[in-house]
Amino acid sequence: MNIGRLIIREILFRKLSFALGVLSVLAAVGCLVGALASLRNHDRRTERIIAAKQAETQEKMELLADDYRRITLKLGFNVLILPKDQKLSDLYADDYATKYMPEEYATRLAKSRVATINHVLPSLQQKVKWPETGRTILLMGVRGEVYMRGAGQKPLLEPVQAGKIVLGAELHQGLKLKVGDKTRLMGREFTVAKLNEEHGTKDDITAWINLAEAQAMLGKEGQINGILALDCTCADARLPLIRAEIEKVLPDTQVIEFASQAIARAEARRRAEAEAVATIEREKQGRARLRSEREAFAAVFVPLVVLGCAIWIGFLSLANVRERRGEIGVLRALGVRARQVLWLFLGRAVAMGVAGACLGYAAGQVAIAGAEFNAPLLAAVFVGAPLLAALASWVPALLAAQQDPADILRQE
């Protein structure tokens, strides 16, 4: 005879009490395993969804790239018309033309109805110091589009109204300006009308204002230093053909290619990619929020169930101790040590924990469809559940061990 045998015999004798305890551990372990399995399932599902989304986006991007390629093939050139004496090396070094031509050229070009040009945009551009902020910027005066085909033509570029300013990303981010804010530039007050997003080009340090205001501020009344001719539609031979046509109308100018298909295509791709990334990111955030909600629920629910089960096991153990008072008395009289009595009850609780851990783990796995076998969790449950049951039974077991056999035997 030993304590283990005594524990087994007692469990077989009081099956209901033991089963209630096992049920309690089962509930606690089942909840824990179920909650963790559910979270793991969520993670796996998230990985699958994101991977599918990424694959789908990749596929769409390839299709889009192909579409853009086809679309931009049909686009004409964008060309920049500069004064004839403008050295291109200076243009590329300074980022703006240093020679000027009359603003009237733009009107002349538009009126000439050159067949290969659809849009005419005159501008005055100069690198200046923004004295109020200490920054060097590209100041761009624009007047919008000079229409070639009457008022019905859809504009490619909105004009900047007098007193308004449009800012590149570097400028509005650095100066923390928002739409509607007032700002002073070279002594004049402007209202911020628009904030451009980052392009990674000189546009980021460009401020657009009304052409007439720019001419006045730079002392270049009636002067411009570039005409942007957009959407030039010629099927082949391209630049030489456009150049020839323009030079007929504006003989003291030169024509260079500017921001044509490759740039348009790259920009379109960049935007599509950004949208795709944002869509995936939104999906990730949505899934993360859902996981966080589930985790928060489990973080409250599981400990509550575990606590409830521990209390229940404590009560069951206390009832068991009370029921076995006579047995404790006689065992103590026979010389059984207090420590052995303590183990008699703790051993029962551990057995309860082991049985509950087995069944609870299985129940948790079965309850959550697609739950995978998790060896570390199984090991943790096999250690944790008996430990929890033993802790919950500790006080009743201690009370049993401390009972005075003489008192029991006199009263029984």
Added chain:
Amino acid sequence: MDIILELRDVQKHFRRSDGVVRAVEGVSLRIGAGEFVAVQGPSGSGKTTLLMAAGVLMQPDSGAVVVAGEEPYKLSAEQRAAFRATHIGFVFQQFHLVHYLNVLDNVLTAALASRAADAKERANELIKRFGLASRASHVPSELSTGERQRVALARALLNRPKLLLADEPTGNLDEENGRMVLDCLAGFAKEGGAVLLVTHDPKAAQVSHRALRMENGKLAGG
């Protein structure tokens, strides 16, 4: 004759809300090896308290208890438990068998403390000696009262104690079973053990070598 149990001026009082109960008042007693002593007395005379004190279950307020030459109350609680397991056997009126264990396992509960190597052989031998061989696998609820007391006796004798303490062992038994239990106690004494029996039963006193009377916590006669 070796002295197995010696009580020297043992006193045990209980404090209650209505005053002090003087359960054992200056009792001295010596029981030698092979001696069977019966203590008789009315209920509340202090017999059971005396038995508990002699059985190393209840420390007296004063006086000394010597069992087999040792003073067990000078030992730690754990050592006292071990001492009880190896030196003292108990038989109770209510048998105090473990409900869920069969006869063999009930007898073997005494080995939980002693961890005697030959416990199982000894248990089977005692079961046979008490005529319980055919009932070895039965639980207490399947036994007659006489059989239950015999199981309790076998359990008390498993560890070959020097001292057997019996508290009204015949109180719940018919005459035949009562006689059998008393014969067993007498047999134990004959084999060299010491028996202290507390009882109401006059027949039990007749079987003993020495009958003492206890009243109001004091021992008289003998």
